[in-house]
Amino acid sequence: MCVCRCLIVAVMFSSGIILANAETLDAGRSAASVKALEAEIQAVRGGPVAGLADKDFARAPLTKTDAARARSLIADAHAAYIRATRAGEVKGRVLKEGKLAMPFFYKTFGAKPKGGRSLWISMHGGGNAPAYVNDSQYENQKRLYQLAEGIYLAPRAPTNTWNLWHEGHIDQFFARLIEDLVVLEDVDPDRVYVMGYSAGGDGVYQLAPRMADFWAGAAMMGGHPNGVSILSVRNVAFALQVGANDGAFNRNKVAREYGEQLDKLQQDDPAGYQHFVRIRKGAGHWMNLQDKEALPWMAKFTRNPVPAKVVWKQTGALHDRSYWLAVSKGKAVDGALVVAERKGQKVTVNKVEKVSRLLVRLDDRMMDLDLPVAVEKDGRTLFSGKPIRTIRTLVQTLADRGDPKLMFDAEVEVDVANSAGGR
Numbered sequence: 001m002c003v004c005r006c007l008i009v010a011v012m013f014s015s016g017i018i019l020a021n022a023e024t025l026d027a028g029r030s031a032a033s034v035k036a037l038e039a040e041i042q043a044v045r046g047g048p049v050a051g052l053a054d055k056d057f058a059r060a061p062l063t064k065t066d067a068a069r070a071r072s073l074i075a076d077a078h079a080a081y082i083r084a085t086r087a088g089e090v091k092g093r094v095l096k097e098g099k100l101a102m103p104f105f106y107k108t109f110g111a112k113p114k115g116g117r118s119l120w121i122s123m124h125g126g127g128n129a130p131a132y133v134n135d136s137q138y139e140n141q142k143r144l145y146q147l148a149e150g151i152y153l154a155p156r157a158p159t160n161t162w163n164l165w166h167e168g169h170i171d172q173f174f175a176r177l178i179e180d181l182v183v184l185e186d187v188d189p190d191r192v193y194v195m196g197y198s199a200g201g202d203g204v205y206q207l208a209p210r211m212a213d214f215w216a217g218a219a220m221m222g223g224h225p226n227g228v229s230i231l232s233v234r235n236v237a238f239a240l241q242v243g244a245n246d247g248a249f250n251r252n253k254v255a256r257e258y259g260e261q262l263d264k265l266q267q268d269d270p271a272g273y274q275h276f277v278r279i280r281k282g283a284g285h286w287m288n289l290q291d292k293e294a295l296p297w298m299a300k301f302t303r304n305p306v307p308a309k310v311v312w313k314q315t316g317a318l319h320d321r322s323y324w325l326a327v328s329k330g331k332a333v334d335g336a337l338v339v340a341e342r343k344g345q346k347v348t349v350n351k352v353e354k355v356s357r358l359l360v361r362l363d364d365r366m367m368d369l370d371l372p373v374a375v376e377k378d379g380r381t382l383f384s385g386k387p388i389r390t391i392r393t394l395v396q397t398l399a400d401r402g403d404p405k406l407m408f409d410a411e412v413e414v415d416v417a418n419s420a421g422g423r
Contacts, residue, residue: 025061025388033060034070037391041077046084049077050399058392064364067389067409074394075404082183082402090184095173100158102173105142108185110149116188118150118216118299119181121174125198125222128162137198144197145292148299151185153177163226165196165203168317171211178214179402189405190303195219195239195294198285202226205258209233210315213305213323213406217298221291224249225258231265231337232322234272234311237301238262239294243283252279272309274301305405306366309341314354321401324366324408326359338416342366349377349416356417361397361408362387375414382414 036057044051052058052074062070089095094103108117124141126134138156145152157164158173174194181187194215196204201223208218209232217237230238240262242255259277266273276297280287305323312322318332325338336354340347345367347360360375360383367373375383387410398407 025063025386027063029060030063030066033057033062033391034066034073037070037073041073046080048081048399049074049395052077053392053395053399055391058395059390062389062391062409064370064389067364067394070391071394071404071407071409074391074398075407078398078402078404079183082180086180087184090180095176097158097169097172097176100169100173102155102158102177103138104153104155104177106151106153107142108151109147112186113149113188116182116186116191118147118191118193119178119185119187120145120147120150120152120295121177121192121194122152122154123165123194123196123200123203124154124157125196125200126157126160127164127199127202129160131160134160134164141197141200144289145195145295147295150191150299151181151187153181162199163202165200166206166316170203170207171317171319174207174211175214175401182403188302189403190305191216192303193217193219193298195221195298196223197221197291198223205230206316208236208238209313210317210319212236212312213303213321214403216303217301219291219294219298220255221294222246222251222285222287224251224254229313229315230258230261231311231313232315234265234269234309235304235307235323237274237276237298239276239278239297241278241280241287241291241294243280243285243287245282245284248285251285255279269309272311303405305403306363308343310339312336312338321359321361321406323406324361326361326411327355328357328359328413331355331357345371345373347373347375349375349382349414352377352416356415357413358416359411359413361393361411363389363407363409369410373412375412377414377416382416383412387412 094101124137126137141154182189201220204218204220205225206228209230212232215236219239221241240255242251246252262273262275280290310323310325314334314336320327320332333354339351340349369387389409393411394407
């Protein structure tokens with residue numbers, strides 16, 4: 001006998017719009033959809049999971065138990081696809097994207113923890129120089145730091161430009177690299193760190209905020225931010241270090257200013273913006289490896305993939321998602337800002353700039369999806385109802401990032417432009 005639970009249909013109230021899906025949650029249909037998923041995965045063994053989102057069964061509402069089963073099946077299928085198609089690029093130590101190539105070196109330290117290894121991506125200096133200069137910096141970076149535990153990985157920048165570590169292709173290369181190593185080297189996706197020296201430090205300033213939901217921590221050594229906003233590092237442990245005498249491009253002065261920014265951000269938001277700032281007395285651009293102090297400090301932090309609060313500021317290369325927030329494909333714009341937090345069964349959108357429609361992604365780590373959920377802004381209800389768990393959402397949120405910890409069971413789209421204070 002099927003157990004059904006009727007969901008509320010859309011109703012208009014003066015205080016806002018109460019939205020929900022008019023479909024019913026049928027336990028029999030839910031179980032059947034997961035069975036169909038399992039059969040489809042067997043039929044396309046080793047293939048990409050993205051196409052599963054278009055199957056009829058992918059739209060069926062799922063029970064909590066069936067969503068958990070579907071999540072496991074999809075994640076395992078994606079891992080099988082990575083093993084089947086990408087082992088060669090990791091073994092060959094080079095990623096390729098069009099005409100660009102990113103060689104990389106890595107070395108493993110310590111015993112593997114139960115939850116998987118940590119991963120430390122360490123970016124070399126150099127920049128706008130002949131290839132042999134950047135090659136030399138790459139070779140130096142390979143042996144610059146030692147770990148107590150984890151995979152120490154030094155990539156060679158794909159170009160020799162001044163902004164070699166924050167051109168838009170770097171985001172794609174690093175995302176693919178992390179996705180590969182989570183599967184092929186059993187990396188814990190919640191313990192991935194990024195660091196860099198000189199031009200590599202420039203890259204940390206840029207990549208830490210714009211790829212914030214990838215990192216547990218970030219360490220900038222001897223770089224320059226080039227005016228980037230660091231609002232998005234709210235949930236990333238962020239270390240800044242320069243020599244006190246490193247006056248080229250005002251690196252020392254600017255690092256102090258960014259340290260003060262972090263102090264103020266944490267003062268206003270004590271649960272976020274963990275940071276570590278050292279202006280090394282007597283040191284110039286080279287800090288005599290005193291900067292290695294940042295590594296054990298960062299290692300104390302792990303990523304929370306579903307933090308209670310997200311600050312998402314678009315800077316540089318655009319991204320269409322951050323943690324449990326997203327915009328539709330092609331809708332990301334430079335300078336856009338969303339600040340949102342969740343507590344209990346409610347998500348509150350506190351601030352929005354240059355965003356009209358926002359996707360809020362949800363699962364049972366965050367709240368009980370068998371109970372009503374509300375999304376509010378400026379005292380208005382933008383959504384109220386029981387979000388629908390589907391295979392489609394699980395597949396889509398895994399396929400476009402490859403991170404099993406950033407899969408979500410459900411999503412709701414809300415209009416944040418027409419509420420008071422919206423754009």
